[in-house]
Amino acid sequence: MDVSQMAGIETKDVTRLDRVGAHSHILGLGLDDSGQARESSQGMVGQLRARRGAGIFLQMIKQGKVAGRSILLAGQPGTGKTAIAMGLAQSLGHDTPFHMISGSEVFSMEMSKTEALTQALRRAIGVRIKEESEIIEGEVVEIQVDRPASQTGAKIGKMVLKTTDMETQFDLGSKMIEQLTKEKISAGDVISIDKATGRITRLGKSFTRSGDYDALSTNTRLVSCPDGELQKRKEVVHVVTLHDMDVINSRSQGFIALFSGDTGEIKSEVRDQIDQRVSEWREQGKADMMSGVLFIDEVHMLDIECFSYLNRALESPVAPIVIFATNRGITTIRGTEDQSPHGIPTDLLDRTLIIPTKPYTEEELSQIIRIRGEEENVNFDDDDEAIDLLTEIAKTKSLRYAMQLITTANVYARRQKQSTIRIEHIRHVLSLFADSKTAVEKLGQYQDSLIGQKKKVE
């Protein structure tokens, strides 16, 4: 395997926390090559028409030729709207900017609603810039670390790296020595060092040194020693969003503002400048514009001013694709007293394509529960009684409630020292935790003894 083929390797971040979220089982939209939705694929189950519609939209986004289109995912709670948006995000890949906000996020003390929406829109438009960065790539000949005479001094070290054509000696600083010892880099390893960040990546072990070892672990990759110069300039492609560029240019310590999140209001002159510069770059071929996706969940929380702003913003040639989602029916538009489907004014609705989501069938619910079980590393009992009960619960009460019961039943089963979940476990946690419908019934019974009851709950 040639070193040059592996240029895209990244080190695995060992400190990443593996936490299971509500939608972490979604890996994509689960479509086949012709765009048909498979019954159960990539974590998505059922909802075939909605997924196919989303798939068509995905094609439009990937081609990158359309700007300012929008779709609205509408349906009852628990019908997979956010899941479809997540599936779409996963299918787009790492490069395409995908930004998700909830309708109520635009109301904040720090900035006006239009500013919040502008920032959200600009976070969803990316600019692909080619940049050259210097890297040092070579095989380690030897590493020598000297501990200082006094206990408190810093370690000093020397390292000799070579390619097939040359070798060079380097002096090492303490952080570099730490990285090398942590990664257990030794003679014969082929490594790559990014000069800008100082990060070391192990590419593998050199072929020529493989004879030194009688046994190599399965993880070891054998690589050929790189040739040419040790220090090379590699072209790296960065994707920066327009919002990032706005922030960097709007204040002197723009980079820090990016990380602290405190961006405040950005002047329109700064934005105009950035737009102009990006269009110049596109003409010169230095950069590429990538229209990403902005997902606005709970869109019924936006008010009439936001909607009017969006109408206009979607008409700009640099607008991203916007996906709205809501589970409200005919509701009041916030900021007015008019009623309208989904709480969205009809002129904006006219500009969107609506993808309805339907409630799941019993089969589909059962499948979803199985998939969630796998995702959470939970074993169900073989005779499927537990799953059938959960499916029943999902159908009569709610899918989310059933999914919550999976985790809780698992904990209970473990405490009982049992490795699989059985129907008794489900019944037990069922009796402990009430769902929303049961809660409403109970409130009806006990409302007189609860504080603050003015209206009778039907």
Add this chain to the structure above:
Amino acid sequence: MTENLPIPGDLSGGKRTVFVVDGRKKVHTVWEGPDEVEMAEEYDLSSDELLVRKFKTKNKFGGEGEWIFEIGEPPIKHHFDEELRESSNNPYLLRSDKVEAFVFRIRNLSYPLDVYSVNVEDNKIVVRTSNKKYFKRFIIPDMIRLKLPLEQKALSFTHTGNTLIISYQKPQVLLTTERVWREERRRTQGQRPPQNGDVQCPTS
């Protein structure tokens, strides 16, 4: 990097200012335009040898760029916490042109002359060593700017004092242009660079 700046190949056309400071004649050239490019050259006052040539342009995001040295070295930044740096006894390349040729010196190379092979490959100069201890590939930015290909017959090298000296004969076109620039430099006295306390003479 400096070979593909948006400026004329023979470095003509810019607005030139000449200062004399510290025993050196400094020539500052500016090419106006959407991408403003600045060039600063420093010639030794007595020998008229070109000691420094550096370029500056705006960086990607609109801020002020840094000086990129084509000839000469930037002032040494003492990175006390630099994590990885080349050992000081490593060979390094520097450029020290003569009137008739581009001269490249690689210091700290102690191997005998027969170890080296210097060739033109793919419009670059490549230095190889038979003992696989040193390897370098580099360009001559001036030749790339003039869009002239490199030729093996213009290349020659010697080894003395732990230094490998590589000479590439300058093409006739460049020799003529440089003669003109040299004459101009001899003629201009150079302004005194503005110092603290200087006041503009009143004109009325």
